Amino acid sequence: MNAKTTKSCHVSHSYFRLLAALCLTIIGMPSYAEEFTSPDQLIGVTQGFLEFTVEDYLATGQIEGRYQIQVNNLDPRLRLANCDKELTASLESPAQPMGRVIVRVRCEGLSPWTIFVPAQVKLFRDVVTVTHPLQRGMVIDYADVTLRERDISLINQGYLTATELAVGQKLLRPMVADQVLTLTHLEQAAAVRKGDHVVISARSGTLSVKMPGEALSDGGLSEQIRVKNLNSKRIIRARVTAPGQVEVAL
Numbered sequence: 001m002n003a004k005t006t007k008s009c010h011v012s013h014s015y016f017r018l019l020a021a022l023c024l025t026i027i028g029m030p031s032y033a034e035e036f037t038s039p040d041q042l043i044g045v046t047q048g049f050l051e052f053t054v055e056d057y058l059a060t061g062q063i064e065g066r067y068q069i070q071v072n073n074l075d076p077r078l079r080l081a082n083c084d085k086e087l088t089a090s091l092e093s094p095a096q097p098m099g100r101v102i103v104r105v106r107c108e109g110l111s112p113w114t115i116f117v118p119a120q121v122k123l124f125r126d127v128v129t130v131t132h133p134l135q136r137g138m139v140i141d142y143a144d145v146t147l148r149e150r151d152i153s154l155i156n157q158g159y160l161t162a163t164e165l166a167v168g169q170k171l172l173r174p175m176v177a178d179q180v181l182t183l184t185h186l187e188q189a190a191a192v193r194k195g196d197h198v199v200i201s202a203r204s205g206t207l208s209v210k211m212p213g214e215a216l217s218d219g220g221l222s223e224q225i226r227v228k229n230l231n232s233k234r235i236i237r238a239r240v241t242a243p244g245q246v247e248v249a250l
Contacts (some may be wrong), residue, residue: 004071012154033102037082037107046071046103046117049089053097054121062203064126072118080115083107090114098123099153101168122151128160128181136174140186150180157182158222162222165221165242183222190218191243192225200238212240213246 018079050069058065072188085108093100126147134144145163151157159182171196192198192215200213212230219225219240227238227246238246 007203011226012069026028035082036078037080037087039076039078039089040081042078042105042115042117043073045072045089045105046119048121049091049103050097050101050121053091054123057097058223063125065123067124068119068122070122072120074117078115081107081111083111083113084116093194097121119152123153124149125152127155127161128163129213130175130177130179130181132177134171134175136171138171139169140181142167147241148178155180155182159183159186191221192219192246194218196244197230198227198244198246200229200236201241201245203249210239215246217248 001007014185022142026057047069050071056065057063058067061087064110076240088106088108090106091097092104098121101119103119104114104119106112127150128145129150130144132144132148134140138144144161145166147163148163150159158179166181172187174183174184175181194215194217195222196215198215200211202209202211213227214230216226216228216235221240221242223240224237224242225246226235228235236248238248241247
């Protein structure tokens with residue numbers, strides 16, 4: 001015959017009363033999440049805001065690239081009142097969401113507060129680099145340059161995104177292999193001469209319109225020059241983007 005074993009546990013009345021009192025005390029205590037805004041919530045708001053801002057920046061500028069966002073850890077002892085409204089975020093600095101950034105997170109509820117959250121945004125693009133050591137005064141050929149991915153938030157000077165923009169230019173200083181080539185390394189020969197017929201590109205978001213124009217002054221890459229629109233006869237200022245090519249914003 002199978003035997004059924006029964007286990008019993010005896011708890012004294014005094015112990016039971018102590019346990020019940022402890023449970024009531026814990027239940028009655030307000031939790032940290034109910035009283036305060038957690039650092040994790042602030043980091044989440046900052047991360048989401050930066051992702052939206054960077055995506056918008058890339059789409060508006062029609063920039064091809066990828067990004068990484070790292071929000072700094074916050075002091076776990078931070079005590080900010082739990083907000084009864086949705087938190088808002090804005091970019092405090094710099095003007096563009098690249099490099100070291102500061103995001104202002106605000107509560108505009110009954111107990112308002114503001115905190116500044118630091119973060120790092122890395123934006124990677126294919127830029128022109130040199131393939132081997134180059135001497136000052138050399139004229140760059142196609143074999144001298146190639147495209148490699150770099151974090152452009154670390155590049156202070158104007159970088160190049162197409163090798164043909166560097167070919168034919170003269171170096172102002174020596175360079176080592178794999179170094180990023182910028183406009184400061186190059187002697188800026190005029191990409192457009194006064195009197196040249198140019199193509200004017202007017203761009204706004206995904207809309208692009210092209211029209212014929214005439215350059216009224218010389219200009220190197222990325223320089224602003226005066227251009228006459230041959231259709232409307234208007235004189236405008238446009239940025240030189242390539243030989244025979246200028247661009248204006250709509």
